[in-house]
Amino acid sequence: MRVGVLGVGRIGAFHARALGGIEAVEGVVVADVDHGRAEAFAAQAGVEAAGLDKVYGLVDAVVIAAPTAVHVELLRRAADAGLPILCEKPIALDPRIARDVVGYVEARGAGLQVGFQRRFDPMYVAAREAVRAGTLGTVTRVHAVSVDRRPPPPEFVPTSGGIYRDTHIHDFDIVPWVTGVPIVEVTAIGANRGAAVFAENDDVDVSAVLFRLADGTLGTAHAGRDHEAGYDVRLEVAGTDGTHACGGVTEGDFLTRFGDAYRAELAAFVSMAAGRTPSPCPGPAALAAQAVAEACVVSRREGRTVCVG
Numbered sequence: 001m002r003v004g005v006l007g008v009g010r011i012g013a014f015h016a017r018a019l020g021g022i023e024a025v026e027g028v029v030v031a032d033v034d035h036g037r038a039e040a041f042a043a044q045a046g047v048e049a050a051g052l053d054k055v056y057g058l059v060d061a062v063v064i065a066a067p068t069a070v071h072v073e074l075l076r077r078a079a080d081a082g083l084p085i086l087c088e089k090p091i092a093l094d095p096r097i098a099r100d101v102v103g104y105v106e107a108r109g110a111g112l113q114v115g116f117q118r119r120f121d122p123m124y125v126a127a128r129e130a131v132r133a134g135t136l137g138t139v140t141r142v143h144a145v146s147v148d149r150r151p152p153p154p155e156f157v158p159t160s161g162g163i164y165r166d167t168h169i170h171d172f173d174i175v176p177w178v179t180g181v182p183i184v185e186v187t188a189i190g191a192n193r194g195a196a197v198f199a200e201n202d203d204v205d206v207s208a209v210l211f212r213l214a215d216g217t218l219g220t221a222h223a224g225r226d227h228e229a230g231y232d233v234r235l236e237v238a239g240t241d242g243t244h245a246c247g248g249v250t251e252g253d254f255l256t257r258f259g260d261a262y263r264a265e266l267a268a269f270v271s272m273a274a275g276r277t278p279s280p281c282p283g284p285a286a287l288a289a290q291a292v293a294e295a296c297v298v299s300r301r302e303g304r305t306v307c308v309g
């Protein structure tokens, strides 16, 4: 199989290199709106580079790792070409547009996986298994943390959609995945304690979300953009018979903490693209996480509790 990677920035460059290590992948073709960047990366990584108009005809599957603002356009083109797609999160900043494009891609039937790599991290897998095995008893509380070590590049901030759609969305995917229960209600607050670029873009760099799951389980989620002591991604699931805690502060960043999870995610994608396994993170699951993020945006803006969906 030959796999195209659209966008070779922070995450795309990682994906392109990692794909090269998967046995079933015979070739990787990168394309970027900045063609010089694609060519320079290709020469360095030993992969091919192609123009954005040609790449779809050269590959059997694509990974979309361009900025969120162009995901929809790339999803449509890849779906029109009949290619299975791994699209980075979030699908689109506007939930209606995200829903439409998921429908469009699914109608063409080539397969869609969305980039929620925590589903492939052994610690989160163990948390889900503990819930499923019943060893925690009745789950009553969850607490999620997603804190970056350093703020993203300032130019990324206005394109990110804000902390709920960009960062917390991982929590809003993983909590229902681990517990098996959707988030139905949120109360979100935020603060600006660091770089001015967040406030300038109506964003916050520290946030706390209080939420309720459909079965009555209560949850909290914290996110932050600037924690020099380390990258801090955690989950605690507490039940009547026990607590399962996973993750914690690590050195490095998301690429080091989740390197193996990204590799497993890509391997699962290649398997899906080959028709061997179903999508491990289909479009509707990503839309559900996105709906929680949207509820948080409204909650912070209006200072009230908001029902999801």
Ligand SMILES: NC(=O)c1ccc[n+]([C@@H]2O[C@H](COP(=O)([O-])OP(=O)(O)OC[C@H]3O[C@@H](n4cnc5c(N)ncnc54)[C@H](O)[C@@H]3O)[C@@H](O)[C@H]2O)c1
Pocket (backbone or CB within 6 Å): 006, 007, 008, 009, 010, 011, 012, 031, 032, 033, 034, 037, 052, 065, 066, 067, 068, 070, 088, 089, 090, 115, 116, 117, 156, 166, 254
């Ligand atoms: N799953 C995760 O943990 C994770 C982590 C980081 C980023 N992301 C997501 O990945 C996406 C990319 O983020 P990033 O931090 O790598 O961004 P980035 O800005 O570092 O890189 C984006 C690249 O895409 C290129 N590009 C822009 N428009 C394009 C187009 N129309 N076609 C092809 N290439 C285009 C840019 O030139 C750049 O090289 C975002 O949606 C982001 O939310 C996910």
